[in-house]
Amino acid sequence: MSYYRQKNNAFAASYLDDLRGGILACPYFAVNNLNRDFVDTKGFSVVFQRSGLETVAQKFPFFKPYLDLALESTCNAFYLNPLLLREGSRVDPHVDRSLRSYCKTINPPDGVSVLYVQVPFALQGGELVLRDHKRQVGQVKPQENLLIHFQGDLIHSVNAVKVPGARLSLVCEQYNLDESELREIPEFTIESRVVSAKRSHR
Ligand SMILES: O=C(O)CCC(=O)C(=O)O
Numbered sequence: 001m002s003y004y005r006q007k008n009n010a011f012a013a014s015y016l017d018d019l020r021g022g023i024l025a026c027p028y029f030a031v032n033n034l035n036r037d038f039v040d041t042k043g044f045s046v047v048f049q050r051s052g053l054e055t056v057a058q059k060f061p062f063f064k065p066y067l068d069l070a071l072e073s074t075c076n077a078f079y080l081n082p083l084l085l086r087e088g089s090r091v092d093p094h095v096d097r098s099l100r101s102y103c104k105t106i107n108p109p110d111g112v113s114v115l116y117v118q119v120p121f122a123l124q125g126g127e128l129v130l131r132d133h134k135r136q137v138g139q140v141k142p143q144e145n146l147l148i149h150f151q152g153d154l155i156h157s158v159n160a161v162k163v164p165g166a167r168l169s170l171v172c173e174q175y176n177l178d179e180s181e182l183r184e185i186p187e188f189t190i191e192s193r194v195v196s197a198k199r200s201h202r
């Protein structure tokens with residue numbers, strides 16, 4: 001299998017605008033609760049099983065066309081996260097395994113989809129770098145409306161963004177879990193700094 005594939009102009013321009021508006025206006029959108037690899041980024045995450053897909057589409061209608069196109073039919077659990085990087089933000093090398101907080105034994109996802117929703121004008125930096133062990137196997141320069149899908153066990157990073165403006169991507173880790181692993185995953189839940197902050201006030 002090739003390490004990644006990409007699709008230019010994946011969606012209608014009007015959808016991309018709706019998606020950007022929906023994400024930026026979303027009350028969960030806040031400074032990231034992802035791990036230390038994510039330096040100065042913003043976002044929130046939706047965790048769901050395939051059976052929770054309708055709930056996702058109901059609560060976040062603007063994600064629906066993306067999910068219709070990006071979700072792999074072989075996968076049954078997903079970690080969806082809009083991610084905003086600004087000048088100086090970066091993501092250090094990591095393998096996506098965000099569902100690990102629910103199930104310790106989990107393997108990396110089968111694949112990861114990334115849609116570039118907004119990209120600064122004349123972007124410098126901000127490339128997605130893909131590695132298989134030590135060897136670089138891809139370097140993707142984000143372009144608006146570019147959808148990429150890469151093999152889920154690759155180490156990857158995002159170079160620091162060197163220009164002003166917003167680099168907004170929509171990332172979906174896609175897992176194919178066995179029954180016992182799947183039982184540990186919520187059918188639908190939202191992870192956000194906003195949610196945790198509200199909870200801690202109770
Ligand atoms: O925005 C990107 O290019 C990838 C971000 C990423 O690696 C992640 O959210 O796990």
Ligand SMILES: [Fe+2]
Nearest residue numbers: 094095096156
């Ligand atoms: Fe990642």
